[in-house]
Amino acid sequence: MSTPVDERLRDALGAQAAATTVDPDGWERIRRRTARRRPAWARPGLVVPALAVVALVLGAVALAPGDDASRLRAAAPPGRLYLVPTLPGFALANVVVDPDLGSPAPSRRLRVFGRPAADGVTFAASAVVTVGDLLEPVQDLAGRRAVSWREGDRAVSLTTFGLSDAEAAAVEASLRAFPADVAPPDLPPGFVTVVDEVLPVVPARFVHQTWRNASGSFDLVVAEDARARLDVLAAQAPGAAAARVRGTDGLLLPEGGGLTWLEWPGAAVTVFGPGLGPAELRAVAESLEPVDEAAWRRLIAGVPSGQVTGSPPVPVGEPETVTIGEGEADGVAWQAMVHPASSPGGGPERCVLVKTSGGSGGFCHDESEVTEPGSAEVTVVRGRFLAGRVGAGVARVRVLLAGGATVEAVPAGPGAGIGAGYLVVVLPAGSATEAVVTLDEAGRELTRRPLPPPSPAPARSAGPPG
Amino acid sequence: MDALVGAVTPAAAAADRDRALADLYRREYAGLVRLAHLLTGSNEAAEDLVQDAFVRLHRSWARADRPAAYLRTTVVNRCRTWQRRQVLERRHRPAPGPAEAATEARELLDALARLGARQRAALVLRFYADLPEAEIAAALGCRPGTVKSLLHRGLRRLEEMIDR
Numbered sequence: 001m002s003t004p005v006d007e008r009l010r011d012a013l014g015a016q017a018a019a020t021t022v023d024p025d026g027w028e029r030i031r032r033r034t035a036r037r038r039p040a041w042a043r044p045g046l047v048v049p050a051l052a053v054v055a056l057v058l059g060a061v062a063l064a065p066g067d068d069a070s071r072l073r074a075a076a077p078p079g080r081l082y083l084v085p086t087l088p089g090f091a092l093a094n095v096v097v098d099p100d101l102g103s104p105a106p107s108r109r110l111r112v113f114g115r116p117a118a119d120g121v122t123f124a125a126s127a128v129v130t131v132g133d134l135l136e137p138v139q140d141l142a143g144r145r146a147v148s149w150r151e152g153d154r155a156v157s158l159t160t161f162g163l164s165d166a167e168a169a170a171v172e173a174s175l176r177a178f179p180a181d182v183a184p185p186d187l188p189p190g191f192v193t194v195v196d197e198v199l200p201v202v203p204a205r206f207v208h209q210t211w212r213n214a215s216g217s218f219d220l221v222v223a224e225d226a227r228a229r230l231d232v233l234a235a236q237a238p239g240a241a242a243a244r245v246r247g248t249d250g251l252l253l254p255e256g257g258g259l260t261w262l263e264w265p266g267a268a269v270t271v272f273g274p275g276l277g278p279a280e281l282r283a284v285a286e287s288l289e290p291v292d293e294a295a296w297r298r299l300i301a302g303v304p305s306g307q308v309t310g311s312p313p314v315p316v317g318e319p320e321t322v323t324i325g326e327g328e329a330d331g332v333a334w335q336a337m338v339h340p341a342s343s344p345g346g347g348p349e350r351c352v353l354v355k356t357s358g359g360s361g362g363f364c365h366d367e368s369e370v371t372e373p374g375s376a377e378v379t380v381v382r383g384r385f386l387a388g389r390v391g392a393g394v395a396r397v398r399v400l401l402a403g404g405a406t407v408e409a410v411p412a413g414p415g416a417g418i419g420a421g422y423l424v425v426v427l428p429a430g431s432a433t434e435a436v437v438t439l440d441e442a443g444r445e446l447t448r449r450p451l452p453p454p455s456p457a458p459a460r461s462a463g464p465p466g
Numbered sequence: 467m468d469a470l471v472g473a474v475t476p477a478a479a480a481a482d483r484d485r486a487l488a489d490l491y492r493r494e495y496a497g498l499v500r501l502a503h504l505l506t507g508s509n510e511a512a513e514d515l516v517q518d519a520f521v522r523l524h525r526s527w528a529r530a531d532r533p534a535a536y537l538r539t540t541v542v543n544r545c546r547t548w549q550r551r552q553v554l555e556r557r558h559r560p561a562p563g564p565a566e567a568a569t570e571a572r573e574l575l576d577a578l579a580r581l582g583a584r585q586r587a588a589l590v591l592r593f594y595a596d597l598p599e600a601e602i603a604a605a606l607g608c609r610p611g612t613v614k615s616l617l618h619r620g621l622r623r624l625e626e627m628i629d630r
Contacts (some may be wrong), residue, residue: 005574006593006621008570008571011571012570012572013590013593013594014594016571017504017594020512021509022495022496022499022513023513026491026499026516026517027488027491029493030517030524050478099534103476159585232505342563
């Protein structure tokens with residue numbers, strides 16, 4: 001008698017598995033990738049400002065409560081870092097999220113040169129050159145020598161520390177001799193180029209939280225920029241001391257500048273506050289914990305009215321699959337869901353999948369694509385379902401069928417998370433679709449679009465999350 | 467600010483996560499690579515997909531209350547996505563030569579590779595990973611009854627293919 005197929009399969013799978021090689025460097029690879037962190041967090045176009053924490057905080061203060069909230073983004077992109085302190089007794093008093101700096105955001109060339117100090121983190125001397133449209137405020141703090149001039153219609157500033165007057169003057173003269181954004185600076189020996197590129201003045205994505213208790217307060221700023229680097233900060237911070245914080249290198253900044261570090265590449269975090277010494281700053285820093293969207297929303301909800309500007313959301317991690325409908329059609333169970341996915345090109349997508357015992361189908365779209373307000377984009381799935389998504393203002397969708405019959409559906413609401421704005425409609429067996437009509441809350445028709453008869457041909461099939 | 471001085475700070479969540487992830491790696495990584503190899507037929511793809519799953523878990527750590535199950539589900543799903551993308555390539559790939567299909571085990575694995583992704587995943591999770599139907603259902607995102615059917619039909623289909 002021959003061996004049953006299940007036993008033979010078990011043997012074959014075991015033999016094949018035994019032949020599998022496992023990369024001994026797998027963990028290192030994972031660590032490198034998790035340290036780099038995902039692209040969604042590392043959005044381009046943002047940077048830690050030229051004057052590091054000072055400018056960053058200035059940027060936040062300029063848009064603090066009382067400013068026109070309409071200048072702030074309506075919604076923050078998903079997948080970013082939210083950290084909150086867990087120290088007892090403190091309450092969140094104020095939040096600023098993502099100030100809108102206009103379009104295009106002002107930028108300038110930042111050129112930073114520095115002589116590394118022995119600790120490998122800070123700099124013993126530096127020369128910082130900016131060339132741009134804005135005449136940046138520069139101050140002589142902690143020994144920095146600051147000078148600025150006009151070069152045609154551009155403003156140039158040079159801030160140095162650790163240089164003698166003669167050395168600083170030589171740098172200035174060399175920059176004035178040529179266009180300052182390309183002039184080779186006449187620097188003393190030992191200098192290296194830390195950065196030399198065009199960057200935004202202030203990061204467009206940051207969260208500034210102020211926490212208070214009865215005896216004082218502290219501030220926490222998270223600025224996200226794929227190009228944020230600790231050495232760029234260090235080379236602009238005279239008197240900074242290297243510090244270990246949260247298992248990584250950080251900087252203790254002088255003059256109440258606080259404690260700053262990169263929580264991960266692309267996310268610069270700074271803690272500062274009136275009268276706070278290194279121990280207090282470190283205590284705040286070590287207490288920080290990332291929170292998810294739900295926790296962030298709860299936190300924001302507790303902040304006094306008017307003390308939150310910008311957008312409160314922010315998922316950490318990835319949204320999960322959301323069921324937007326389920327039931328039975330002619331005795332066959334079906335379920336419709338929305339889930340995150342990656343396009344073949346690697347970009348983030350959302351897919352709508354309708355599953356039945358006979359198979360599944362659906363469609364995917366780029367996560368960034370937004371359906372036009374008042375309209376609906378639909379596709380017929382497996383001949384029996386109409387799945388799609390709707391734009392803002394659509395309360396219901398009516399499908400017109402041949403012979404005058406109609407079927408209506410309500411899109412999944414905001415409570416459905418990533419499923420919000422999606423819908424699925426079961427079409428009567430044998431029906432022919434003629435048009436889809438979107439309706440507002442009052443039942444007024446918003447748009448009407450003819451539909452071809454059902455055909456099982458979505459643009460691209462959707463699959464389960466993964 | 468006295469309250470800040472001497473405040474007992476909880477262990478950094480990130481450090482906890484990384485430690486737990488490292489433990490999970492030691493326990494699960496090799497097994498998951500083998501599982502992914504069986505599902506994809508490619509050792510190289512298996513490594514990549516499992517590493518992807520770990521990276522994904524790292525991002526979603528706060529939500530993953532059962533990290534090992536999360537990893538397995540992610541690996542299975544990513545293998546299925548990978549398989550879908552191989553379909554077109556496979557159409558243009560030459561058929562295996564006689565040497566490759568020489569053994570019965572090879573024949574069985576080739577037959578397994580020709581099954582649908584869900585049937586194949588169900589069979590591998592059952593007969594390689596020894597998972598109960600409920601856990602297979604969780605990994606595939608379907609009902610236990612569906613798993614039963616996938617296994618039954620999958621085995622029958624395998625028999626048909628190798629008996630030809």
